[in-house]
Amino acid sequence: MATATATATEGGGRTLSEVYQSSKRLLLRTRDALERLERLEFSSSSGAGVDSPELSFAVKRDITQIQSLCAEMDRLWRSVPAKSQRDLWKRKVEQVTEETDSLRESLDKYFLRHQRRTQEANERAELLGRANGESSLVLKIFDDEAQAMQSARNSSKMLEESYATGVAILAQYGGQRERLKRAQRKALDVLNTVGLSNSVLRLIEKRHRVDKWIKYAGMVLTVVVLIAFWRWTR
8 A cells, every 4th residue: 555655646757755755855955045044144243134146046946846846746645545645645745835835934034024124225325325415515505604704804804904004095194284284384484584475375375275175185085995995895
């Protein structure tokens, strides 16, 4: 009876025992590969994990092959003549199927974790790029403000220099005015001494008034030029 069971085939294919042994070998290889894949995943100290596309593809391929073998065994055990042997093979096939489903579930969880890590890495890269862009914008704003402050300081310095120049010019005019007054008094004293006529004195006084207006006009013109220069430099 056992011999008949071990050699049960469908359409001249492999025996049920051969298919079962192939599935068990694949289960062992797949379980070992999946464990190595999970060790690689958690081997990185940074938590990013190490991906192995070749190994994950091999595990997925082996699981698919085992599922195909389970489908083949499911057909073969039904052709076993003895009921006791048929029930035994049924339990064995169900066990292989359950182990395969467990490996498939573990692999799916691995792919889900890998997808989540990839998404988080992309989000971190996007946030980092956005932060770098905002930092560049802040630096540009600070640079613009620094340039504006430097320009304001330069304008203030030019205005102070212009003001100092105007004060010096007005001081020179004041000194010239005092010198002219002293010269006028000396001239009047001399003229009074030599006894010049009143008409000559009036002429001198008229010339003095003209000089005074010229002086005032020069002072006003200087102030206007300073104000215009200050507005131009703002």
